[in-house]
Amino acid sequence: MLTLHYNPLTISAATAIVLEELEVPYTPILVDFSDVSQQSPAYLALNPKGRVPTLQTPQGVLTETGAILEYLAAQHGPHLIPEDPFQAARMRETMHYLASTVHVNYAHAMRGPRWADLESSWADMTAKAPHTMAASLAYLEGHLDFAPFAIGNSLTLADPWLFVLTGFATRLHIDIAQFPNLSAHQVMMHDRYAVRAARNKGMLA
Ligand SMILES: N[C@@H](CCC(=O)N[C@@H](CS)C(=O)NCC(=O)O)C(=O)O
Structure with missing residues (x-):
């Protein structure tokens, strides 16, 4: 199962759209920027960049929209x-x-x-x-x-x-x-x- 750490006002939306496009199930977790959750110790432990998107995969964590989208295409949608x-x-x-x-x-x-x-x-x-x-x-x-x-x-x-x-x-x-x-x-x-x-x-x- 994939977990997408996202914020709806951000570039993480591109990853969400590709997940929906490929009909890949995922668990969304909101990263609330209003309380700067992207800088919380728990989130930084996952993604030290303090940015979204972060995708948790069975093999580990991926950051950077380009890498995440390429991974999703390779796994689920080469088309x-x-x-x-x-x-x-x-x-x-x-x-x-x-x-x-x-x-x-x-x-x-x-x-x-x-x-x-x-x-x-x-x-x-x-x-x-x-x-x-x-x-x-x-x-x-x-x-x-x-x-x-x-x-x-x-x-x-x-x-x-x-x-x-x-x-x-x-x-x-x-x-x-x-x-x-x-x-x-x-x-x-x-x-x-x-x-x-x-x-x-x-x-x-
Ligand atoms: N190069 C990264 C950029 C990610 C990025 O900058 N995300 C912004 C939102 S669009 C963010 O998380 N900003 C939080 C912050 O700067 O504190 C990607 O394309 O995934």
């Missing part, structure tokens, strides 16, 4: 990775960009203390975040397939991740309507059974 090596690499190119750039852009809006000590620096980062986020979305808008999925004509691991991060952008008051491909992707994913299931279970806000 979520393109068979063609070049397309598979494009999927991973997208996933690396989402993790290393898009998500980090977003985090600058509210996690300034991670990178700087002066409050004035935090304000500057918060002000800049919508711009870097919009620039990332413009790149994705122009470079992904949207045929109708991010990579080709079937769902891959990149889609739930893209969906959740595009949702984050709206919290920075970015109007997604200016990106027609991303908007259509949002609508398509929003209506997907797995996304509705994750939302109904409270895994996705």
